Amino acid sequence: MxxxxxxxxxxxxxxxxxxxxxxxxxxxxxxxxxxxxxxxxxxxxxxxxxxxxxxxxxxxxxxxxxxxxxxxxxxxxxxxxxxxxxxxxxxxxxxxxxxxxxxxxxxxxxxxxxxxxxxxxxxxxxxxxxxxxxxxxxxxxxxxxxxxxxxxxxxxxxxxxxxxxxxxxxxxxxxxxxxxxxxxxxxxxxxxxxxxMRKDLPSVSLLQKTPSSPLTCHATGFYPDRAQMFWKKDEEELHEDVVRGEILPNHDGSFQMSVDLDLSGLKDEDWGRYSCVFQLAGVQEDVITPLDKRVILTNWREKRSSVDGFPTAAVVGAVVAVLLLLAGCITGLFLLWRRNSHGFRCANSSESSPPPGEDPAVKKETSERxxxxxxxxxxxxxxxxxxxx
Structure with a gap:
């Protein structure tokens, strides 16, 4: 190599x-x-x-x-x-x-x-x-x-x-x-x-650009970067019709990744059998997101109609935009709350536990260095x- x-x-x-x-x-x-x-x-x-x-x-x-x-x-x-x-x-x-x-x-x-x-x-x-x-x-x-x-x-x-x-x-x-x-x-x-040594689980979303586009399972805010994500049907991991993205850094030091699923051959009655799975090294519990049409975030509308000449599609688009903005704010606040309540606060040096396998009373000698x-x-x-x- x-x-x-x-x-x-x-x-x-x-x-x-x-x-x-x-x-x-x-x-x-x-x-x-x-x-x-x-x-x-x-x-x-x-x-x-x-x-x-x-x-x-x-x-x-x-x-x-x-x-x-x-x-x-x-x-x-x-x-x-x-x-x-x-x-x-x-x-x-x-x-x-x-x-x-x-x-x-x-x-x-x-x-x-x-x-x-x-x-x-x-x-x-x-x-x-x-x-x-x-x-x-x-x-x-x-x-x-x-x-x-x-x-x-x-x-x-x-x-x-x-x-x-x-x-x-x-x-x-x-x-x-x-x-x-x-x-x-x-x-x-x-x-x-x-x-x-902290471990942060991500916020996971299902995204789709158009009705014919692949469905993206997107995870962001996790740490460390030793993680993987995949789609599964029932309890079996899928390898066909799946495209894995690479892990990318966020500006705050956390990471994001995504995995796409081709929905073109998926039957409506089989949607409930699919789910997106995120796994973080050192964390036993997976983050599982079922495939559900109701939670997919998208920027397309299936229908354009008007009632009494009023542009319904425009109103729907504006409402969706506001909802997405609120969802982003809520997600950010949730991540901040989770970080502040799940081990993000470091103890003072006097309260810290010693290094693994090391007695705090034992000082490193000059000869070791x-x-x-x-x-x-x-x-x-x-x-x-x-x-x-």
Missing amino acids: KFFMILFLLGIPTVAPVMYSLKYFYTSSSGIPNFPEFVVVVLVNEVQIIHYDSNTKRAVPKQEWMNKITEDDPRFWEEETNMLNSNELTSKVNIAIVKQRFKRTEGPHIVQRMSGCEWDDKTYKINGFEQYGYDGEDFLVLNMTTETWIAPRQEAVITTNNLNNNKAQLAYFKFYYTKECTDWLKKFLYYGKCPL QTMLESRGLTETRLSSSDEH
């Missing part, structure tokens, strides 16, 4: 068991005008929390709640910046080596690195991952199960041979991505637990160090 496609596929929602994730994306580039040569983006549950680039040379928080981390670790941002400064220098060496391997020294080139871990707080399952890509294609992949590096391209064989001969380093990588990485994930979840810095710095230098043997 192409590396750039993997980056997009990471955002594909699913209602499989909820996996909390911590992901680091490093992008090194050369020959690209008006673009930083080195960019780092850190995500928790697909939400960006840290940004660094070679223009600003500073690690900065991308979420307000990330500033709370200095309460326990006052030097966090200073150390994060120093670590990424070092990685930036190493990245220049790495991209030069890879260009030589491919014998493509001219023109624009990009080396990408993705690393991190996923953790399920119900099953305690942990997945660690790390891989490199060059110009949109896989270059190196670390197999955590076998503790070996894999070379998807012939140009990476030299590097994988050197890396696979260092058994101590491989063992430490596995320890880091299955233990230390998840410890950091839990800490970040602790500081941002209100916005990151240093270990993480050393381990992340080590992984960033591997491309250059491998060629020195």
Whole structure:
């Protein structure tokens, strides 16, 4: 699978068991005008929390709640910046080596690195991952199960041979991505637990443009984006005559999605057998909307008639517009009320529960932070160090 496609596929929602994730994306580039040569983006549950680039040379928080981390670790941002400064220098060496391997020294080139871990707080399952890509294609992949590096391209064989001969380093990588990485994930979840771990169900509507148009089941206002929606007949999910839309962001940080159903072959007596189903990861109860002609919102009229010369259709259209406006206001107020009454209020830091599996009395030691810095710095230098043997 192409590396750039993997980056997009990471955002594909699913209602499989909820996996909390911590992901680091490093992008090194050369020959690209008006673009930083080195960019780092850190995500928790697909939400960006840290940004660094070679223009600003500073690690900065991308979420307000990330500033709370200095309460326990006052030097966090200073150390994060120093670590990424070092990685930036190493990245220049790495991209030069890879260009030589491919014998493509001219023109624009990009080396990408993705690393991190996923953790399920119900099953305690942990997945660690790390891989490199060059110009949109896989270059190196670390197999955590076998503790070996894999070379998807012939140009990476030299590097994988050197890396696979260092058994101590491989063992430490596995320890880091299955233990230390998840410890950091839990800490970040602790500081941002209100916005990151909340679950909001959507408002669902049935929409249709014209009598011959597909019927759209539209859900909006849900969070997080790990969700799916489908049509079913009786208790069987439909795959034919159905078009699924992608999940899109709303301006308030929530999400929306839709799924269309072709009604052209649907008999009137079968309407009651159809329903639209919305499922949100981590929420057991589905949002089910039966197919009902009476609740479909539309901008068409079946009949145009007049009584004593009065344009009835115009009046009906105006009434429908007012009703739709009122429905939108009521929906907005309902969503606001639900958010304020179902866990949107975060407790004060003194009242907050500790990170999963962590004793609040136990402070993070300086050595723990240093270990993480050393381990992340080590992984960033591997491309250059491998060629020195």
